Amino acid sequence: MILTVDNIITAEELTQLTETLSKGKFIDGQTTAGWHAKLVKHNSQLDTTSPETKTLQNLVIKALERNLLFKLAIQPKHIHSLRFSRYQQDMNYGSHTDNALMGGKQFFRSDVSFTLFLSSPESYEGGELVIEKPEAKLYYKLNPGSIIFYPSTFLHQVAEVKTGTRFVVVGWIQSLIRDTSKREILFDIDTVRRSIFAKEGKSTEFDLLAKTHANLLRQWAE
Numbered sequence: 001m002i003l004t005v006d007n008i009i010t011a012e013e014l015t016q017l018t019e020t021l022s023k024g025k026f027i028d029g030q031t032t033a034g035w036h037a038k039l040v041k042h043n044s045q046l047d048t049t050s051p052e053t054k055t056l057q058n059l060v061i062k063a064l065e066r067n068l069l070f071k072l073a074i075q076p077k078h079i080h081s082l083r084f085s086r087y088q089q090d091m092n093y094g095s096h097t098d099n100a101l102m103g104g105k106q107f108f109r110s111d112v113s114f115t116l117f118l119s120s121p122e123s124y125e126g127g128e129l130v131i132e133k134p135e136a137k138l139y140y141k142l143n144p145g146s147i148i149f150y151p152s153t154f155l156h157q158v159a160e161v162k163t164g165t166r167f168v169v170v171g172w173i174q175s176l177i178r179d180t181s182k183r184e185i186l187f188d189i190d191t192v193r194r195s196i197f198a199k200e201g202k203s204t205e206f207d208l209l210a211k212t213h214a215n216l217l218r219q220w221a222e
């Protein structure tokens with residue numbers, strides 16, 4: 001399931017992010033790519049040793065955690081490896097797959113990838129996130145403060161930025177439910193369960209769906 005959410009951060013948080021990033025120290029993005037993704041990665045990233053990195057990472061993680069749709073659809077266990085990327089003119093990130101496991105000794109799995117867009121779409125040409133589904137390529141260029149979540153299992157790329165600058169936050173989620181189709185089943189049942197509850201309260205139908213939801217979660221969560 002691919003999910004986009006508008007305004008996942010507040011206008012104040014967006015300003016804090018863009019102002020800090022506009023003054024930040026950026027380094028070559030190849031330092032954090034896998035050995036094959038490195039070959040096609042042409043961008044720069046905020047230096048992770050810089051003091052503002054932790055503050056900005058926490059700001060984004062807090063914004064995700066307070067969003068109910070994110071919680072229900074993604075079932076996050078760990079939100080990890082957040083990076084602040086900058087693509088200037090002629091930069092792109094060719095077709096690649098993200099590393100399955102990230103971090104050092106205590107690694108996290110990448111089940112879901114996300115891109116939080118920070119720059120206004122009119123301020124740069126190109127720079128779409130392109131998700132390569134087997135049947136078609138999907139192009140995304142969202143408004144500042146909007147985010148896309150997509151299964152890390154897809155090949156994807158960032159189209160060349162032709163003019164302007166594209167700032168984004170990228171990151172990954174280890175979900176309680178690693179399989180995207182199982183995650184979608186749980187999300188659908190949960191959505192129906194909540195809508196029945198809103199209409200008729202704790203009815204027999206609600207109880208049965210709540211039982212099914214809990215039993216599947218019990219079987220699948222890890």
Ligand SMILES: O=C(O)CCC(=O)C(=O)O
Nearest residue numbers: 093098115129158168170
């Ligand atoms: O910038 C994006 O939208 C995605 C970047 C990406 O694929 C990555 O950093 O692995």
Ligand SMILES: [Fe+2]
Nearest residue numbers: 096097098156
């Ligand atoms: Fe990627």
